[in-house]
Amino acid sequence: MTIKNDDALTRSEMVENASSPQHAPTVREGFTPGPWHVGPHYTTDVESREGRVCECTPMGAPRAIANARLIAAAPELLDVAAALNAFQREYQTNTYDTLPGNEFYSGKLMAVVLAARAAIAKAEGR
Secondary structure, three states: OOOOOOOOOOHHHHHHHHOOHHHOOOOOOOOOOOOOEEOOOOOOEEEEOOEEEEEOOOOOOHHHHHHHHHHHOHHHHHHHHHHHHHHHHHHOOOHHHHOOOOHHHOOHHHHHHHHHHHHHHHHOOO
16 A cells, blocks of 8 residues: 555544554563553553553542553553554655655654654663
């Protein structure tokens, strides 16, 4: 599939493209497998199929609840960052990408890719 600036992809197409075997995120050693969710009984607990991942404190505080929601989204956010990184690496040598005016290399989207790479490195302790 060749992506051009004027191609309009639906959200489901973007997810399908990102989750194709060539863009599939790798299983990361050391992390509790996702998905994670905010606990059903305590809104400051983050849980997985394997049990509790963490607890944000103080229990019931609005900031702790918001932090639990953010932490619960971490596996999916890391997968999205990895898919974006893989997608950019695959298409970086496409001749269309070198044409003037291509948004991918105009700086805006590349800044997002670099931020995704930094987030991946932070999550992996690099």
